[in-house]
Amino acid sequence: MSKLFEKKYFQDYMPENVCFGCGINNDQGLHVKSYWEGEESVCLWRSEEKYHGWSNLMNGGVMATLIDCHCMCTAMAHAYQVEGRELGSQPEYRYATGTLSVKYLKPTSNNDQVELRAKVIEVKGKKTVLKCDFYCLGEKTAEADVVAIRVFDSSTDTGGNLFKS
Numbered sequence: 261m262s263k264l265f266e267k268k269y270f271q272d273y274m275p276e277n278v279c280f281g282c283g284i285n286n287d288q289g290l291h292v293k294s295y296w297e298g299e300e301s302v303c304l305w306r307s308e309e310k311y312h313g314w315s316n317l318m319n320g321g322v323m324a325t326l327i328d329c330h331c332m333c334t335a336m337a338h339a340y341q342v343e344g345r346e347l348g349s350q351p352e353y354r355y356a357t358g359t360l361s362v363k364y365l366k367p368t369s370n371n372d373q374v375e376l377r378a379k380v381i382e383v384k385g386k387k388t389v390l391k392c393d394f395y396c397l398g399e400k401t402a403e404a405d406v407v408a409i410r411v412f413d414s415s416t417d418t419g420g421n422l423f424k425s
């Protein structure tokens with residue numbers, strides 16, 4: 261693919277990330293990858309047999325993890341965007357989940373690609389409120405309200421931050 265059309269994945273700018281959902285440094289993780297498409301962030305993901313809930317249906321906890329990580333990374337990317345900064349520039353910001361509320365609307369196939377689309381609704385101080393829609397085979401199968409809280413800012417880091425070590 262030409263450089264011009266390459267997607268810029270948020271997670272590729274998060275070094276030392278061992279998170280099960282989105283960490284590039286977790287060999288056993290789900291490897292959520294998120295990118296901007298206009299004002300929405302998108303994550304395309306394919307499951308594996310071990311993530312079944314009911315037979316052939318995706319496990320709801322796995323879905324929540326995908327939503328969670330996609331939204332935390334979106335909150336981070338959005339903060340950089342608001343400040344007119346490139347992903348990976350200093351200072352580094354990282355977000356943790358304050359609240360995650362998922363409404364499961366329909367069963368989700370575990371055998372087909374899923375698509376998550378998230379949008380920032382509001383930013384207030386270190387809190388970012390997001391909505392995330394979850395699609396499979398052209399249908400919305402879940403929707404979520406998410407609150408992300410900025411828990412790390414490298415410009416104010418004095419050491420001992422639990423979210424950094």
Ligand SMILES: CCCCCCCCCCCC(=O)SCCNC(=O)CCNC(=O)[C@H](O)C(C)(C)COP(=O)(O)OP(=O)(O)OC[C@H]1O[C@@H](n2cnc3c(N)ncnc32)[C@H](O)[C@@H]1OP(=O)(O)O
Pocket residue numbers: 274275276277278279281282328329332354355356357358359384385386387407409411423424
């Ligand atoms: C380096 C490698 C990369 C690593 C990068 C890795 C990314 C991995 C992403 C993985 C996501 C996860 O699994 S994260 C793991 C799961 N989450 C956690 O463990 C978080 C545990 N909870 C906490 O540590 C804390 O409660 C926080 C950080 C959520 C909030 O504490 P705080 O920082 O003291 O917040 P505080 O000042 O009181 O409040 C600020 C504003 O947020 C609101 N607020 C506070 N808590 C919540 C809440 N739970 N849900 C909603 N809203 C909340 C307040 O009302 C206030 O709003 P207002 O009054 O201003 O309106």
